[in-house]
Amino acid sequence: MKKLEVGQIRKDFPILTRSVHGKPLIYLDNGATLQKPRAVLDALEQFYTHSNANVHRGVHFLSQVATEAYESVRMKVCRFIGTEDSSEIIFTKGTTDALNLLASSLGDWKIQPGDVIAVTRMEHHANFVPWQQLAKRKGADFRIIELDPDLRISESSLEEILALRPKVVALSLMSNVSGVITPAASIIARAKAAGAIVVADAAQAIAHQPIRISELGGVDFIAFSAHKIGGPTGVGVLWGKASLLNAMPPYQFGGDMISQVGDTETTWNTLPWKFEAGTPNFADVVGLGAAIDYLERLGMKAIQAYESELTKYTLAALNRVPGLKIFGPRNTESRGGVFSFALEGVHPHDLATFLDVQGIAVRAGHHCAQPLLKRIQQAATTRASLSFYNTEAEVDALTGALLQAQKYFSKKQEGPARVNNPPS
Ligand code: PLP
Numbered sequence: 338m339k340k341l342e343v344g345q346i347r348k349d350f351p352i353l354t355r356s357v358h359g360k361p362l363i364y365l366d367n368g369a370t371l372q373k374p375r376a377v378l379d380a381l382e383q384f385y386t387h388s389n390a391n392v393h394r395g396v397h398f399l400s401q402v403a404t405e406a407y408e409s410v411r412m413k414v415c416r417f418i419g420t421e422d423s424s425e426i427i428f429t430k431g432t433t434d435a436l437n438l439l440a441s442s443l444g445d446w447k448i449q450p451g452d453v454i455a456v457t458r459m460e461h462h463a464n465f466v467p468w469q470q471l472a473k474r475k476g477a478d479f480r481i482i483e484l485d486p487d488l489r490i491s492e493s494s495l496e497e498i499l500a501l502r503p504k505v506v507a508l509s510l511m512s513n514v515s516g517v518i519t520p521a522a523s524i525i526a527r528a529k530a531a532g533a534i535v536v537a538d539a540a541q542a543i544a545h546q547p548i549r550i551s552e553l554g555g556v557d558f559i560a561f562s563a564h565k566i567g568g569p570t571g572v573g574v575l576w577g578k579a580s581l582l583n584a585m586p587p588y589q590f591g592g593d594m595i596s597q598v599g600d601t602e603t604t605w606n607t608l609p610w611k612f613e614a615g616t617p618n619f620a621d622v623v624g625l626g627a628a629i630d631y632l633e634r635l636g637m638k639a640i641q642a643y644e645s646e647l648t649k650y651t652l653a654a655l656n657r658v659p660g661l662k663i664f665g666p667r668n669t670e671s672r673g674g675v676f677s678f679a680l681e682g683v684h685p686h687d688l689a690t691f692l693d694v695q696g697i698a699v700r701a702g703h704h705c706a707q708p709l710l711k712r713i714q715q716a717a718t719t720r721a722s723l724s725f726y727n728t729e730a731e732v733d734a735l736t737g738a739l740l741q742a743q744k745y746f747s748k749k750q751e752g753p754a755r756v757n758n759p760p761s
Pocket of ligand 1: 368369431432433434461463464509511512513538540541562
């Protein structure tokens with residue numbers, strides 16, 4: 338496996354050369370969205386400049402070029418997630434849209450009053466609220482699989498809920514709060530053995546590890562967003578087994594998703610178009626294709642290996658900051674480079690603002706995971722999330738700034754000072 342040349346890779350990302358508040362940007366908010374390589378920016382410009390036309394609707398040359406560009410990305414997605422049937426690749430607006438599609442469509446088809454629907458406590462709201470609301474709509478029994486002290490899925494809670502033979506189990510492959518990586522293959526296989534349809538939220542995992550559908554314990558659906566892997570916003574993927582997608586009713590109605598429309602009855606298009614009503618976001622799908630090409634050039638295994646070393650380095654560095662509480666595993670076993678933390682006596686938003694003044698972009702808030710935040714009894718945390726273009730020097734800058742913040746805020750408690758005006 339080739340090693341990543343991070344110095345070279347950074348040159349592919351124009352935004353990484355900019356400064357913020359007069360300091361070089363240190364972008365540690367990759368869990369929220371990844372920056373875009375030049376290859377993706379160029380692909381979008383090229384498409385709009387030379388190939389723009391609506392897809393599936395014209396016999397004219399440009400429409401055929403655009404359709405070919407759009408449809409060819411399905412095969413790239415197949416290759417990227419280790420599957421072969423491009424009719425199982427549905428383009429959506431993103432992970433949230435994909436999961437809402439499922440909760441609506443799969444829910445209408447499969448869920449009866451009293452059925453058990455299970456999610457884990459580490460879910461992003463996108464993989465929690467749609468299932469919770471489906472359960473309410475259908476009179477189903479919504480269950481939450483609890484977490485152990487390291488915020489990993491609790492074995493006993495999992496056992497207990499699988500014993501109820503849930504109809505659906507929805508779980509994240511990697512937490513956007515704690516960085517926990519779910520041992521997906523074995524958990525999914527057990528959920529399948531208990532009779533569940535299993536939905537995996539790959540929104541975080543897809544950026545950090547090779548995803549092979551065939552190694553995910555028989556998973557039925559996975560969802561992810563293009564923008565988390567360097568592609569454009571507004572585009573995502575739902576992969577699902579054709580047998581299930583064929584049996585499910587459509588999610589939305591309109592152009593493209595129909596076969597025949599009569600005055601009183603309509604028949605549906607075949608997969609995948611049955612689930613793609615209206616003009617699709619074809620230009621951004623082309624951008625997603627460019628992002629996949631880019632990541633494949635780097636190699637997902639090489640990305641995983643580099644990030645694993647950087648995660649180890651970061652954890653050791655953060656563990657040396659006195660008074661810093663890290664939520665989630667304090668060792669590197671099955672965890673990725675997402676770190677939520679609290680600095681004693683400092684509000685998470687104040688800390689994020691302090692770091693921002695140093696040019697360090699992190700996120701503060703509940704990270705769209707309030708059920709997990711409730712579990713750790715925090716209203717908010719500060720979160721640094723790594724990617725393959727981050728460096729040990731950037732991690733050193735983060736830990737240096739955290740140490741400074743500690744001094745600054747402990748002085749502030751002694752007398753008035755302004756958070757937006759800390760020492761540089
Ligand atoms: N699931 C997880 C684990 C996430 O981290 C996110 C976004 O942060 C989502 C789902 C939702 O993704 P999107 O907002 O792109 O739909």
